[in-house]
Amino acid sequence: MELIQTIKSIVIDTVRAMDLLDTGYATVVSASPLTMKIQATQLTVKEPVAVLTDNVRYRAVTIQGENVVLNPGLKAGDKVLYLKANSGQNYIVMAKV
Template identity: 90%
Template sequence: MELIETIKTIVIDTVRAMDLLDTGYATVVSESPLTMKIQATQLTVKEPVAVMTDNVRYRAVTVQGETVVLNPGLKTGDKVLYMKACSGQSYIVMAKV
């Protein structure tokens, strides 16, 4: 039985090291340049590798002479959902969690 448990452990560690996850969670470390820390691997990723979608960008409009903030953007400490693209060559920030 000990051999089987050892083989299971090796397989699990190998799959985990392959980093097959295409989505995950990260924490914003810095706003400019955008820097985030991936929760699963503790890897720090920053622009231009980390790319924001319009869902998380700061957006404001002027209505009758007053500025209205539609989206406040990302702040340090925010948790985000990301999608890994091109085998980890870029990380696309999809939404704030």
């Protein structure tokens, strides 16, 4: 029975160490190309590692000949919520906070 518990403990520790999924906050340094500084580690992440969801992309429509901005997008200094995936291989910007 001790062997099974030891193996179970090793597997749990290994999965935790892989750090597959995490969330956090970052500050946008530059909107084009997207560059952000991770708050917890001060790591700077750039496109294509950092990607935007539709929630934070610039979006505008033309209504009766007038351009209406639905979402102004990101600008330098904005705080964002990100989702870290694939052990930090990708940072997905979920929302502006």
